[in-house]
Amino acid sequence: MGEAESKAALAGVYSQGKEPRLVSVSESGHDEAWAIGDTLFIVPAIPPDASPLLEYALRVRRDATFTGSCSDCGATVGLLAFANTNNAAFNHSSISHRNNCPALDENVTPLLLEHHRERAGQTLEQQLKSATKQTRLKIESTPKDKRIPIKNVKFEKWATKFIDDHLEAASACGHLKANVAQTWNMSTGDGTWKCNECFAYYQEAVRKGEVPLSYQEEHTCDRCRKFAPPLEPMMIRIDNFFIVGAMCSPCSAESQQSPEPSQSKPRRRKGTRRGSNSRKRR
Ligand SMILES: [Zn+2]
Ligand SMILES: [Zn+2]
Ligand SMILES: [Zn+2]
Secondary structure, three states, rough: OOHHHHHHHHHHHOOOOOOEEEEEEEEOEEEEEEEOOOOOEEEEEOOOOHHHHHHHHHHHHOOOHOOOOOOOHHHHHEEEEEEEOOEEEEEEEEEEEOOOOOOOOOHHHHHHHHHHHHHHOOOOHHHHHHHHHHHHHHHHOOOHHOOOOOOOOOHOOOOOOOHHHHHHHOOOOOHHHOOOOEEEEEOOOOOOOOOOHHHHHHHHHOOOOOOOOOOHHHOOOOOOOOOOOOEEEEEEEEEEEEEEEEOOOHHHHHHHHOOOOOOOOOOOOOOOOOOOHHOOOO
């Protein structure tokens, strides 16, 4: 295919207005294949623990690849090389970013290589420790009224078992398979493990109403599995695992109870109605 044809073909891809979708992740976890329509793009994965500068540069570079123009320096798609593998149009597009653009290969590649080098020098234990810290910080950055700390040991046991069961049964995104030491996210309505990046895309799709849940599932408590609308939001973090879902009011209340109330505090009598706290927070 000549360059003019390639450009025309790519312009056609961008004008479709289709959302890019992740097709696969390389075994190393360093590269991703994305498709827009039936055209494939290969972009570097954004490492879960990238520095803010590296993350920004990779995001700008990725968006430029997916849209044909750079949001930082304004460059548009330039030289193209097409290679046809079977029927799939495999596409390498190059965008001539300006010298001071963070997405320019010469600027982003050294940062990326340095990042991979640093990570390769860490033990798995160090990587997991840092993943746990990142996950904790992620929860702490959500507004206080949206996160529900679990105070009940019995409840934590249930959560740990829930995670264990799902580690065996549920599938995980390619990023997690390539690199286990990062935050594992799950929405119970979806039931698959996702890295932060894939989880953000998933939550965006939910927000746009692209991920329909059955009415039954949407109103079933994750803990007791009772159908009990309306539910209260649930957020659980254990180590580097993060789960969002929903619970019925009794389970939610139980998660907030201290299992061994100290003698000095009066115990609430059985049957006492909860006060204004019982309002649904959905
Ligand atoms: Zn640029
Ligand atoms: Zn992922
Ligand atoms: Zn329940």
